[in-house]
Amino acid sequence: MTDAPRQEHRHFIERSIVQLTLARFRGFIREPEAVFWTFVFPILLAVGLGVAFRSRAPERPHVGIVRSPAARTILASLQRDSSIIAEVMDDSAAARALRTGTVAMLVRVSGPSGVEYTFDPARGDAASAKLLVDREIQRGAGRTDPVSVVERRVTEHGSRYIDFVLPGLLGMNLMGSGIWGIGFAIVDQRGKKLLKRFMATPMSRVEYLASFMFSRLFFLVLEVLTLIGFGALVFGVPLRGSLFALASICLMAALAFAGLGLLIASRARTTEGVSGLMNLVMLPMWIFSGVFFSSSNFPAAVQPIIKLLPLTAVNDALRANMLEGASFAGVSGQMLVIVGWLAVSFVAALKLFRWR
Numbered sequence: 001m002t003d004a005p006r007q008e009h010r011h012f013i014e015r016s017i018v019q020l021t022l023a024r025f026r027g028f029i030r031e032p033e034a035v036f037w038t039f040v041f042p043i044l045l046a047v048g049l050g051v052a053f054r055s056r057a058p059e060r061p062h063v064g065i066v067r068s069p070a071a072r073t074i075l076a077s078l079q080r081d082s083s084i085i086a087e088v089m090d091d092s093a094a095a096r097a098l099r100t101g102t103v104a105m106l107v108r109v110s111g112p113s114g115v116e117y118t119f120d121p122a123r124g125d126a127a128s129a130k131l132l133v134d135r136e137i138q139r140g141a142g143r144t145d146p147v148s149v150v151e152r153r154v155t156e157h158g159s160r161y162i163d164f165v166l167p168g169l170l171g172m173n174l175m176g177s178g179i180w181g182i183g184f185a186i187v188d189q190r191g192k193k194l195l196k197r198f199m200a201t202p203m204s205r206v207e208y209l210a211s212f213m214f215s216r217l218f219f220l221v222l223e224v225l226t227l228i229g230f231g232a233l234v235f236g237v238p239l240r241g242s243l244f245a246l247a248s249i250c251l252m253a254a255l256a257f258a259g260l261g262l263l264i265a266s267r268a269r270t271t272e273g274v275s276g277l278m279n280l281v282m283l284p285m286w287i288f289s290g291v292f293f294s295s296s297n298f299p300a301a302v303q304p305i306i307k308l309l310p311l312t313a314v315n316d317a318l319r320a321n322m323l324e325g326a327s328f329a330g331v332s333g334q335m336l337v338i339v340g341w342l343a344v345s346f347v348a349a350l351k352l353f354r355w356r
Helices: 004-029 032-052 071-078 091-100 123-142 161-191 194-198 205-235 243-264 271-288 300-305 310-324 330-354
Strands: 062-066 085-089 105-109 115-121
Touching: 004 123, 004 310, 032 161, 032 205, 062 071, 062 091, 071 085, 071 105, 071 123, 085 091, 091 105, 105 123, 115 123, 115 310, 161 205, 161 243, 161 310, 205 243, 205 330, 243 271, 243 310, 300 310, 310 330
Parallel strands: 062 085, 062 105
Antiparallel strands: 105 115
């Protein structure tokens, strides 16, 4: 091939990738539901979770005191602590209140100088109520604390639930827009017989699939700026790490999930079939990868598998950068997992992709 035909072929490749990328952009903009799920829904979810789990004082445990001659003395001791709600109840009313969860525990006088605590240890508020109640009763009986204590109360951004969940929402959004946005579009074009027309052109599978990867880069900037900017401005979510490291994490995550979307759609023929495959891939990551709660809650035996999931690596890297100020080197382990998924999924998609 002489220089002129080779140069003409290169120009054709460049034009085809540009035009396909622009087509993906126009197709996305013309779908209001895609714009909503990509940009509006994560913000609404962040608002709902941020308000529902906003920082507030601990719930005051409700304690029932079984009526007896000494009940008023115990009530006076407990009323010295404003964090306890205490009331005197008849025996039957106290039993019913404990059974229905109205009170966290019951206090009953047993003998001339003893008390009995009745509570369900499976209830989280019961254990804290027992500690508070016992402390005040013992102090009312004359016990003194041998060590003086000084409290210094602070408010730190980064420890709230919204600080934890917003990086998880960003990772979930990158996964959803990458897998759904790309995988569904390819299968939809295959189902409409549009891919068969591309077979008649000199365009290769690499060029076609690369156009989807490039289209993700533009939407990536909008997704990240929208969600992180909203979290920082409205809820004060911190950004303690370098912006370069944050941008690198988001870029590699978007490409990795785009690669998974390409792989899932490489052979699927119907939108129903690819929808099932995408849910099969994403649902375990929604559960195990620490979007709404820490992945460390799962047993230690499955932690190595969870750490290898791409969304787990993305969420851990985002939280380390945003909340702990980790540098690019500090998230190198997670980045290796992300890059590994990117390379394997894109290469496998090239091998398995079919126009028909």
